[in-house]
Amino acid sequence: MHSLSQVYKDHPVTLHHPLMDLNTMEEVPESYVWPPFDDYLDDETAKNSSIPIISLSEPSLDVLNQISSACEDWGMFQVVNHGVSSQLLSEMESLGNRLFSLPMKQKIKALRAPDGISGYGLARISPFFSKLMWFEGFTIAESPLEHVRCLMPDDYEHFCSIVQEYEHEMEHLARRLMELILTSLGLNKNDVKWARNGFESMHGVLQLNYYPLCPQPSNAMGLAAHTDSSLLTLLYQTSTQGLQIMKERHWVNVPPVPSAIVINVGDLLHILSNGRFSSPLHRVLVSRAQHRFSFAHFWGPTSETSIYPHPKLLSLQSPPLYQSITWADYLRLKAKLFNRALSSLLLSDGIPATNQ
Secondary structure: OHHHHHHHHHOOOOOOOOOOOHHHOOOOOHHHOOOOOOOOOOOHHHHOOOOOEEEOOOOHHHHHHHHHHHHHHOOEEEEEOOOOOHHHHHHHHHHHHHHHOOOHHHHHHHEOOOOOOOEEEOOOOHHHOOOOOOOEEEEEOOOOHHHHHHHOOOOHHHHHHHHHHHHHHHHHHHHHHHHHHHHHOOOOHHHOHHHOOOOOOOEEEEEEEEEOOOOOHHHOOOEEEEOOOOOEEEEEOOOOOOEEEEEOOEEEEOOOOOOOEEEEEOHHHHHHOOOOOOOOOEEEOOOOOOOEEEEEEEEEOOOOOEEOOOHHHOOOOOOOOEOOEEHHHHHHHHHHHHHHHHHHOEOOOOOOOOOO
């Protein structure tokens, strides 16, 4: 994904607000005050709904059926027995706690450039909203060494080794899940050009998220509603509630499950599946009682890989719904249209998808 750097250079994130130390706030500043929003469900059916939890140790056919159902009905599920050690997850949480507990004057030494991918800063979706989010982030697209060395000069090697181990485990899990997802669609690795080499050309970006304690959580938003631009997002959300997904026009909580990884269908998988697997709208709320960490691994193909509804999934009754687009061009489109980017690719005349 390193070649995607140019996409970010073409679409810098420019904010006209100074970074504030949210950990010291006794009330929510006006620039962070959001209009009233529904933080509880008002529909009994939705309240009783729950995100599927799938054990990867189950028989393969059961897992395939569960994944297919979860991707169709929710666009999200949680996996357990996934092979990532609970010790590594705990170490990541400890690193996140140490990183975001640093003084603001220290954190801004690793400030992400407006036209860059990596570094410390606010959410990249911030320019699409008039209010700021109760959020801090640290993005790792390549080696974190340069940034971490200026943040933690005495312990950067330990930080980098844990992050690299975590990224390795997420890459391995992403490849395993993508193969299962393709199989659940009736496809195999030979059907998809970028999958034929065992997904070796795929890349990930790691996003460390921090949501500080908020003195007035009903006035603030942790992360505004959005869909992900990736094929898959793998999220470890630690033990604090906050993540919600839109389901049938209601917000449904995604409760933390010990050591579980949340799997989120991205926009590119939505396109590949011809809309069968949905890319869900999701958001994060904040709390007065607990701060929250999460670690998101956004996984996808190289920047120039074309994604389109797969021909094997099409028929006269199911024509292609979306036009072909590369990941780089989709990110450019998302930078302009945000949550309207996916719908802007809808076809209205049944133009066939590009052949492989």
